[in-house]
Amino acid sequence: MEADYSITDRLATRLKExxxxxxxxxxxxxxxxxxxxxxxxxxxxxxxSPTVATLWSLTQALQVDFAGLLDDxxxxxxxxxxxxxxxxxxxxxxxEGCRIRILSPPGQAGQLEVYDIxxxxxxxxxxxxxxxxxxxxxxxxxxxxxxxxxxESAQLAEGDTLRYAADCTHAIRAVGAPARALLIVHNx
Amino acid sequence: MEADYSITDRLATRLKExxxxxxxxxxxxxxxxxxxxxxxxxxxxxxxSPTVATLWSLTQALQVDFAGLLDDxxxxxxxxxxxxxxxxxxxxxxxEGCRIRILSPPGQAGQLEVYDIxxxxxxxxxxxxxxxxxxxxxxxxxxxxxxxxxxESAQLAEGDTLRYAADCTHAIRAVGAPARALLIVHNx
DNA sequence: GTTATCCCTCCAATATAATGGATTTTTATG
DNA sequence: CATAAAAATCCATTATATTGGAGGGATAAC
Numbered sequence: 001m002e003a004d005y006s007i008t009d010r011l012a013t014r015l016k017e018x019x020x021x022x023x024x025x026x027x028x029x030x031x032x033x034x035x036x037x038x039x040x041x042x043x044x045x046x047x048x049s050p051t052v053a054t055l056w057s058l059t060q061a062l063q064v065d066f067a068g069l070l071d072d073x074x075x076x077x078x079x080x081x082x083x084x085x086x087x088x089x090x091x092x093x094x095x096e097g098c099r100i101r102i103l104s105p106p107g108q109a110g111q112l113e114v115y116d117i118x119x120x121x122x123x124x125x126x127x128x129x130x131x132x133x134x135x136x137x138x139x140x141x142x143x144x145x146x147x148x149x150x151x152e153s154a155q156l157a158e159g160d161t162l163r164y165a166a167d168c169t170h171a172i173r174a175v176g177a178p179a180r181a182l183l184i185v186h187n188x
Numbered sequence: 189m190e191a192d193y194s195i196t197d198r199l200a201t202r203l204k205e206x207x208x209x210x211x212x213x214x215x216x217x218x219x220x221x222x223x224x225x226x227x228x229x230x231x232x233x234x235x236x237s238p239t240v241a242t243l244w245s246l247t248q249a250l251q252v253d254f255a256g257l258l259d260d261x262x263x264x265x266x267x268x269x270x271x272x273x274x275x276x277x278x279x280x281x282x283x284e285g286c287r288i289r290i291l292s293p294p295g296q297a298g299q300l301e302v303y304d305i306x307x308x309x310x311x312x313x314x315x316x317x318x319x320x321x322x323x324x325x326x327x328x329x330x331x332x333x334x335x336x337x338x339x340e341s342a343q344l345a346e347g348d349t350l351r352y353a354a355d356c357t358h359a360i361r362a363v364g365a366p367a368r369a370l371l372i373v374h375n376x
Numbered sequence: 377g378t379t380a381t382c383c384c385t386c387c388a389a390t391a392t393a394a395t396g397g398a399t400t401t402t403t404a405t406g
Numbered sequence: 407c408a409t410a411a412a413a414a415t416c417c418a419t420t421a422t423a424t425t426g427g428a429g430g431g432a433t434a435a436c
Binding site: 006007008011049050051052053055056064065066067070078079080081082083084085086088101103104105111112114116135137139140141147149150151152153154156157158159160161162163164165168182184 | 194195196199237238239240241242243244252253254255258266267268269270271272273274276289291292293299300302304319321323325327329335337338339340341342344345346347348349350351352353356358370372374375
């Protein structure tokens with residue numbers, strides 16, 4: 001049922017590599033993770049496709065995240081993409097004085113989105129709630145901003161960073177002068 | 189064998205959310221992913237811990253990566269953290285004329301790290317290979333930079349963005365004038 | 377060569393993930 | 407309220423993940 005270069009095989013290689021790199025034996029790792037030696041052996045030989053529960057145990061024991069064990073790394077090439085300034089997707093104004101440049105690649109939309117936003121003096125950007133669990137990280141590059149998330153708000157000066165929930169209505173406002181900020185949206 | 193708020197439960201919630209957000213029924217998703225309705229139902233109810241093989245099918249069908257389905261995002265409050273400019277962790281110079289401000293929260297280290305880097309004229313930042321599968325997104329905020337990853341290199345002007353592998357030796361250099369850049373490191 | 381230790385693989389037994397079809401629950405329509 | 411359609415869950419069967427212990431090299435000490 002599985003194809004040529006299955007996820008199981010990838011995981012097998014990855015796991016073995018990671019374990020070896022930490023100088024662990026199967027037995028040592030078994031104790032550490034609570035997964036039996038036999039199972040570990042099978043997984044490393046590509047003969048078993050572990051459940052998320054056991055996979056979770058492994059990531060905990062090895063101190064890596066899922067991506068580290070599972071994600072595709074076939075892009076072994078080095079430079080992957082260059083996006084020139086004049087080609088960078090731009091949203092020019094959501095009503096008022098905001099210019100938003102989208103720095104993250106389209107393929108990542110929904111996971112992680114990165115924006116470079118410029119506000120004219122007094123401009124504001126109001127957003128509807130995004131998906132449940134979504135949050136944003138905002139860093140002020142120039143000027144000063146006021147951020148409101150739900151019923152809380154905060155004043156930010158140049159260089160400040162704020163993390164806040166974005167699964168509720170939220171707004172960003174340039175208080176007095178023009179401003180520029182870096183916005184990172186997780187799980188939108 | 190699993191604790192109260194297990195990975196299985198997290199996945200259950202995540203999966204259901206994601207599926208609903210795409211307006212798919214269990215049947216529709218079953219066809220799309222090749223996983224049976226029954227199984228999907230069990231997973232969404234937290235009664236089953238899917239194997240990586242089936243999990244892989246799900247991520248393919250839903251167009252998300254593993255982190256999207258599995259990683260922890262708990263925390264429902266609104267404003268979570270404010271990091272003032274003068275409190276922002278800073279690495280002052282890795283030998284030569286680089287000032288690095290760490291914008292991402294420590295809890296995310298390894299997953300996603302965000303840096304604001306300032307280079308004096310001619311300065312450079314050379315990095316050893318990070319973890320397998322690691323890559324970086326670099327956006328030039330001011331000035332111009334030259335990036336080398338493995339045996340390739342690229343010239344970047346203000347506003348340009350570059351994505352490149354960071355699981356090999358890589359370097360960033362300010363060519364003529366002082367420069368400033370935003371660096372996002374995935375899976376370091 | 378023998379003994380001992382460590383590390384991994386093989387094997388039989390058990391637990392559980394995965395499936396297809398039947399059943400119930402929900403949603404929509406008259 | 408009655409009915410139909412769709413969607414989600416339950417159930418029995420099959421496939422497979424997981425385990426503990428037995429077996430088979432390696433390597434080192436004597």
